[in-house]
Amino acid sequence: MSLLRQPLLLVSRSELVKNLVSTMPVSAGIVNSYVPGESTESAVEATRALVDDGLKVTLDFLGEDTLDAAQAQATVDAYLDMLRQLTASGLARNAEVSVKLSAVGQALPRDGDKIALDNARTIVRAARNAGTTVTLDMEDHTTTDATLATLRELRKDFPETGAVLQAYLHRTESDCRHLAFEGSRVRLCKGAYKEPESVAFQSRLDVDKSYVRCLKVLLAGQGYPMIATHDPRMVSIASSLASRYGRAQGSYEYQMLYGIRPEEQKRLADSGETMRVYIPYGQEWYGYLMRRLAERPQNLSFFAKSLISKK
Numbered sequence: 001m002s003l004l005r006q007p008l009l010l011v012s013r014s015e016l017v018k019n020l021v022s023t024m025p026v027s028a029g030i031v032n033s034y035v036p037g038e039s040t041e042s043a044v045e046a047t048r049a050l051v052d053d054g055l056k057v058t059l060d061f062l063g064e065d066t067l068d069a070a071q072a073q074a075t076v077d078a079y080l081d082m083l084r085q086l087t088a089s090g091l092a093r094n095a096e097v098s099v100k101l102s103a104v105g106q107a108l109p110r111d112g113d114k115i116a117l118d119n120a121r122t123i124v125r126a127a128r129n130a131g132t133t134v135t136l137d138m139e140d141h142t143t144t145d146a147t148l149a150t151l152r153e154l155r156k157d158f159p160e161t162g163a164v165l166q167a168y169l170h171r172t173e174s175d176c177r178h179l180a181f182e183g184s185r186v187r188l189c190k191g192a193y194k195e196p197e198s199v200a201f202q203s204r205l206d207v208d209k210s211y212v213r214c215l216k217v218l219l220a221g222q223g224y225p226m227i228a229t230h231d232p233r234m235v236s237i238a239s240s241l242a243s244r245y246g247r248a249q250g251s252y253e254y255q256m257l258y259g260i261r262p263e264e265q266k267r268l269a270d271s272g273e274t275m276r277v278y279i280p281y282g283q284e285w286y287g288y289l290m291r292r293l294a295e296r297p298q299n300l301s302f303f304a305k306s307l308i309s310k311k
């Protein structure tokens with residue numbers, strides 16, 4: 001992992017830095033390149049542009065670590081509004097949604113898991129009515145068991161619900177085995193949080209090796225793997241493994257984040273692959289932005305310039 005990554009993830013917890021950065025209008029250069037806007041309309045507009053280009057989309061209403069039940073409810077309402085607008089625009093077939101359980105109440109001190117489950121169920125039901133699906137994002141390792149338990153509950157009535165697994169965790173190869181069954185949608189990413197050695201691989205090489213082991217399990221299995229990475233090596237290995245395991249195009253998909261390697265996104269879609277772009281939107285873009293910068297410190301100078309000009 002990059003030397004800059006850990007300090008940046010720590011700085012991202014500083015209130016001072018957060019206040020400074022959060023006063024930037026979302027249009028400030030770097031923010032806008034990762035987040036199309038703060039409103040549902042801006043997200044729907046970005047969805048339309050990508051779908052017109054032959055891509056699919058998953059939408060994430062930004063927000064995490066909600067410690068307030070009213071805020072959790074407001075997040076549910078935002079998802080319902082988004083699903084209504086996607087349906088009205090004829091986009092719901094090509095756009096699913098991604099939900100962070102901590103944004104819908106998982107971290108609340110009392111009954112957090114139950115509140116998050118009930119709220120997630122409301123969103124999952126609305127998504128089904130709109131003809132689309134939900135994937136549960138995965139947050140730091142202290143939430144993995146609770147998130148997988150919520151997935152199991154939701155799948156009883158809504159088996160189309162998917163979840164994210166993070167290759168940097170030691171446990172993930174085994175989680176992949178448990179989730180590689182028919183109809184199971186698993187989004188495999190490397191993982192974006194600062195995790196201790198006791199639970200997570202620390203070097204880039206070890207994370208990549210784990211990613212490949214997990215890919216093998218998922219592509220050889222019966223489920224629907226969603227290969228979420230911008231890493232050219234991982235994409236090329238996934239493509240070879242898909243051929244090795246006799247996977248037809250459309251029996252798995254690639255996923256990348258909005259604004260990252262857009263030309264590669266288009267290339268994969270043009271070659272007949274299903275390519276889905278993760279679009280985050282909303283006012284709470286700070287934590288998301290800091291994780292992206294931690295992965296790509298080259299962007300820091302660009303970021304510093306947009307902070308100074310503060311347009």
Ligand code: FDA
Nearest residue numbers: 137138164189190191192228229230231255256257278296
């Ligand atoms: P990595 O960061 O190792 O980069 C490898 C290469 O990719 C780079 O050398 C470069 O070529 C290219 N690249 C990467 N970032 C780039 C950039 N900003 N600009 C240009 N090129 C770049 N994490 C998590 O913990 N929980 C979750 O729920 C999710 N959900 C999720 C959904 C989707 C659809 C995606 C794509 C990712 C996530 N993530 C996530 C984030 C994920 O864990 C990871 O942090 C990032 O995807 C970065 O890892 P990469 O696999 O892209 O490779």
